[in-house]
Amino acid sequence: MDWQSFILSLELAAITLAVLLPLGLWLARWLAKTSFAGKALIEAAVVLPLVLPPTVLGYYLLVSLGADSSIGRWVLQTFDIRLTFNFLGLLIASIIFNIPFMVQPIQRAFEAIPSNLSEAAAVSGLNKWQTFFRVELPLAWPGVLSAVVLTFVHTLGEFGVVLMMGGSIPGETKTIAISIYDRVQAFDLASADQMALTLLLLSIVAVAASFFATARILKARAR
Amino acid sequence: MNATSPILTGALHVHIEQSSPMPLHGSFQCEAGELMALVGPSGAGKTSMLRAIAGLLKPSEGRVTIGDQVWMDTQTGQFIAPQHRHVGLVFQDYALMPHLSAMENVALSLLHLPSSQRKLKAKLWLDHMQLSAEQQLRRPKNLSGGQQQRVAVARALAREPRVLLLDEPFSAVDQMSRQGLYDLLADLRKELHIPIVLVTHDLAEARHLADSMVVMEGGTILQQGTPAHIYRSPRNARVADLVGVQNRFSGMWLGPQSAQDSIDQVGWLQWLNATGTPSEIKLRVRDKGRLLAGQHVTWVIQGDGIHLDEKTHFTTTNPATCLPVNGMVSLESNVVSVRHLGETTLASLSLPSVLGINLRIVRSGPQRQRLSINQPITVMLDCDWVHVMPSK
Amino acid sequence: MLTAVLKKVGAIAACLIIWAHTVPQSFAQNAPIATVAAASDLKFAIEDLAARFEKDTGQRLRLIFGSSGNFYSQILQGAPFHLFMSADESFVYKLADANKTLDRGKLYAVGRIGLIVPNGSPLKADGVLNDLGAALKDGRLRKFAIASPEHAPYGMRAKEALQYAGLWQAIEPKLVYGENVSQATQFATSASTQGGIIAYSLALAPQVSRLGTFALIPSAWHKPLAQRMVLLRGAPQAAQAFYHYLSSPEAQAIMVKYGFAMPEQ
Numbered sequence: 001m002d003w004q005s006f007i008l009s010l011e012l013a014a015i016t017l018a019v020l021l022p023l024g025l026w027l028a029r030w031l032a033k034t035s036f037a038g039k040a041l042i043e044a045a046v047v048l049p050l051v052l053p054p055t056v057l058g059y060y061l062l063v064s065l066g067a068d069s070s071i072g073r074w075v076l077q078t079f080d081i082r083l084t085f086n087f088l089g090l091l092i093a094s095i096i097f098n099i100p101f102m103v104q105p106i107q108r109a110f111e112a113i114p115s116n117l118s119e120a121a122a123v124s125g126l127n128k129w130q131t132f133f134r135v136e137l138p139l140a141w142p143g144v145l146s147a148v149v150l151t152f153v154h155t156l157g158e159f160g161v162v163l164m165m166g167g168s169i170p171g172e173t174k175t176i177a178i179s180i181y182d183r184v185q186a187f188d189l190a191s192a193d194q195m196a197l198t199l200l201l202l203s204i205v206a207v208a209a210s211f212f213a214t215a216r217i218l219k220a221r222a223r
Numbered sequence: 224m225n226a227t228s229p230i231l232t233g234a235l236h237v238h239i240e241q242s243s244p245m246p247l248h249g250s251f252q253c254e255a256g257e258l259m260a261l262v263g264p265s266g267a268g269k270t271s272m273l274r275a276i277a278g279l280l281k282p283s284e285g286r287v288t289i290g291d292q293v294w295m296d297t298q299t300g301q302f303i304a305p306q307h308r309h310v311g312l313v314f315q316d317y318a319l320m321p322h323l324s325a326m327e328n329v330a331l332s333l334l335h336l337p338s339s340q341r342k343l344k345a346k347l348w349l350d351h352m353q354l355s356a357e358q359q360l361r362r363p364k365n366l367s368g369g370q371q372q373r374v375a376v377a378r379a380l381a382r383e384p385r386v387l388l389l390d391e392p393f394s395a396v397d398q399m400s401r402q403g404l405y406d407l408l409a410d411l412r413k414e415l416h417i418p419i420v421l422v423t424h425d426l427a428e429a430r431h432l433a434d435s436m437v438v439m440e441g442g443t444i445l446q447q448g449t450p451a452h453i454y455r456s457p458r459n460a461r462v463a464d465l466v467g468v469q470n471r472f473s474g475m476w477l478g479p480q481s482a483q484d485s486i487d488q489v490g491w492l493q494w495l496n497a498t499g500t501p502s503e504i505k506l507r508v509r510d511k512g513r514l515l516a517g518q519h520v521t522w523v524i525q526g527d528g529i530h531l532d533e534k535t536h537f538t539t540t541n542p543a544t545c546l547p548v549n550g551m552v553s554l555e556s557n558v559v560s561v562r563h564l565g566e567t568t569l570a571s572l573s574l575p576s577v578l579g580i581n582l583r584i585v586r587s588g589p590q591r592q593r594l595s596i597n598q599p600i601t602v603m604l605d606c607d608w609v610h611v612m613p614s615k
Numbered sequence: 616m617l618t619a620v621l622k623k624v625g626a627i628a629a630c631l632i633i634w635a636h637t638v639p640q641s642f643a644q645n646a647p648i649a650t651v652a653a654a655s656d657l658k659f660a661i662e663d664l665a666a667r668f669e670k671d672t673g674q675r676l677r678l679i680f681g682s683s684g685n686f687y688s689q690i691l692q693g694a695p696f697h698l699f700m701s702a703d704e705s706f707v708y709k710l711a712d713a714n715k716t717l718d719r720g721k722l723y724a725v726g727r728i729g730l731i732v733p734n735g736s737p738l739k740a741d742g743v744l745n746d747l748g749a750a751l752k753d754g755r756l757r758k759f760a761i762a763s764p765e766h767a768p769y770g771m772r773a774k775e776a777l778q779y780a781g782l783w784q785a786i787e788p789k790l791v792y793g794e795n796v797s798q799a800t801q802f803a804t805s806a807s808t809q810g811g812i813i814a815y816s817l818a819l820a821p822q823v824s825r826l827g828t829f830a831l832i833p834s835a836w837h838k839p840l841a842q843r844m845v846l847l848r849g850a851p852q853a854a855q856a857f858y859h860y861l862s863s864p865e866a867q868a869i870m871v872k873y874g875f876a877m878p879e880q
Contacts, residue, residue: 067693085694120318122305124332185797187822
């Protein structure tokens with residue numbers, strides 16, 4: 001059991017969530033509430049990482065953020081920070097390829113809220129933040145929970161993108177999925193078995209817990 | 224509950240002019256303590272008007288003021304957001320938050336108070352709306368339609384609004400609960416002394432409850448006035464149709480025919496047959512100086528101006544002498560159809576003197592028993608109740 | 616109530632995970648750990664040598680194994696490796712030309728390829744590939760594994776050997792490619808193929824040798840597997856120390872034990 005990789009994966013998932021949750025909430029709500037010419041393009045961009053092969057995404061990230069690219073060079077010169085082959089690079093990749101997992105369930109949840117509820121809140125004197133926290137977020141909560149769990153589990157298991165631009169560096173970019181791959185190649189199937197099973201159980205538990213929590217919320221509302 | 228202090232009451236004045244995205248034209252006003260009904264068919268723009276008053280709709284041109292406070296004025300660019308307007312809006316489907324209890328819903332209007340006081344005041348409002356303590360803790364899903372409405376009203380009132388707006392409050396309420404709603408509105412008028420605007424497509428209700436009515440169609444305000452006035456003197460044929468004036472006929476305005484007519488300020492109205500040819504009946508009605516002799520007009524007469532005289536029977540069949548006597552025109556008629564509905568009876572009377580035209584009457588009480596099909600009966604029209612409008 | 620408690624526990628757990636663990640290097644400012652990017656065929660040999668080195672000197676090394684071609688691309692893209700042990704010289708020379716290295720490196724070993732036949736396979740472990748040719752004709756062979764000739768040196772050499780034996784055309788449609796020679800070994804020893812061409816150094820490892828039978832292929836049949844290593848720019852002291860250690864007689868003896876020939880000095 002490669003604990004280092006396991007904890008690295010957990011860290012990657014947790015930090016991705018911490019960054020993507022507020023961003024996703026804002027984007028999802030905006031897409032749910034507004035309509036404008038070109039909205040379809042933005043929604044397509046949101047879905048894109050979902051349909052793009054992970055290796056394609058990884059490749060483009062490598063090429064556009066690597067030390068040879070204009071962005072990579074500028075960041076290196078200005079901040080002395082690299083954007084590939086390190087945890088930061090993985091984090092950036094993780095945030096990008098998890099956008100659809102975070103935004104879509106939340107967007108659907110916000111869309112399902114009848115618009116007159118926000119209006120009733122406004123007329124009752126609630127400002128935008130109060131309306132968001134007291135009315136919209138509680139009603140969208142099952143969707144948010146779904147999105148969080150999906151993102152977390154998906155990040156834990158991500159392989160293709162990490163392989164392309166991570167470099168499999170232990171303690172830095174060697175996530176648990178990469179580690180499993182590595183153990184198999186080293187003919188250490190016992191280790192691979194252990195880690196794969198752990199991932200599987202963790203994913204099942206997370207998804208089941210989110211369904212359970214969602215069902216409880218909906219049942220409580222119906223009471 | 225405390226009435227809003229007199230300083231904060233004031234009349235509501237609304238003026239909107241907008242052509243897109245949806246047309247809205249017109250002005251109206253509602254005094255403090257007055258109940259105004261906004262009527263019209265669906266799609267007339269009534270709800271949009273309410274939303275404009277609440278600040279949920281920002282028209283391209285217009286002005287909304289309450290008392291001396293300007294809520295919106297497109298000319299000066301002022302716009303106060305709904306949050307800051309202190310307006311009470313009861314939505315058609317109540318818009319109660321499904322994840323909050325009744326008490327928590329009302330507490331939403333009280334967020335400016337510390338949390339301990341909030342619950343207390345919410346409870347007081349719900350008690351006032353006659354919801355039991357146990358009902359106050361329930362989610363909207365577990366309350367009846369009438370109870371939900373009362374929660375919505377409580378939430379609107381907890382805001383201590385300067386104007387109360389109700390969108391189709393009767394549409395989902397069954398007959399039994401309606402009386403309760405009437406009583407509630409009557410109480411609110413007394414207690415609050417603020418303008419109350421009520422949107423409805425139920426004309427009977429509007430007539431019953433409102434001090435003043437505004438008739439709308441296609442986004443345009445056609446007429447404002449007391450219900451009695453509108454029914455008696457609709458501004459034009461369209462308004463007459465919208466408020467359901469039954470007896471609408473074509474006529475030819477003859478104008479004053481003698482010097483006495485001019486002194487009395489009356490003119491003559493010739494009743495036209497269904498085909499458009501003149502009948503022999505002429506009515507002597509008030510001349511408001513707006514019509515030209517020979518002008519084709521539409522005229523209405525409200526039910527109050529139609530009397531049935533079972534005793535008088537014409538012995539002569541010469542209709543040419545059917546001229547007003549003491550302001551009343553007596554006409555021979557035949558009952559063509561009788562329909563008994565609960566406590567009222569609708570009857571249709573044909574007039575031999577005016578071809579193809581039927582008079583519609585509504586009777587309740589003892590009179591209705593004596594109507595039967597093919598019964599000959601004398602009809603007396605009170606020319607005072609005749610209202611003449613230019614044809615569309 | 617339960618959700619509130621769960622939320623708090625989750626938040627605390629998240630913080631603990633992030634704090635308790637050694638923060639990944641991209642956020643830390645301490646000196647980088649010496650990182651060795653080594654060709655897959657060196658897996659068992661270098662793990663052994665690195666362990667000895669760490670025991671002797673107390674300096675930690677980070678090892679990454681993969682295909683030499685991939686490492687070459689990654690280093691060009693700025694991957695933070697310090698010592699590159701390639702299974703093919705040309706990659707080192709190209710990196711030197713691209714100014715990524717301290718010098719033009721050193722030949723550290725010469726590798727060998729061979730045919731491996733998993734237990735139970737209908738193929739025979741015939742190093743001169745006669746049986747392989749026969750198996751192609753009589754249909755015993757359905758799938759055969761080699762490393763990718765595009766970027767893995769052992770794959771390139773395998774292709775050359777097959778071409779030399781005149782079998783390439785016939786066998787190409789039946790080939791399965793490993794991403795590196797380790798993966799090719801994995802495929803070759805699985806029941807899904809009837810065999811493959813892999814690195815001698817891997818075949819010697821007990822984990823592999825018990826899975827099948829191995830036979831060397833004549834080294835004249837392909838270009839030499841001149842395995843070259845090189846220090847990259849910015850390599851820390853530990854990487855340099857390891858580089859020198861690898862040339863020591865002690866290290867070379869161990870390399871021979873793992874199936875490598877030493878380059879003629």
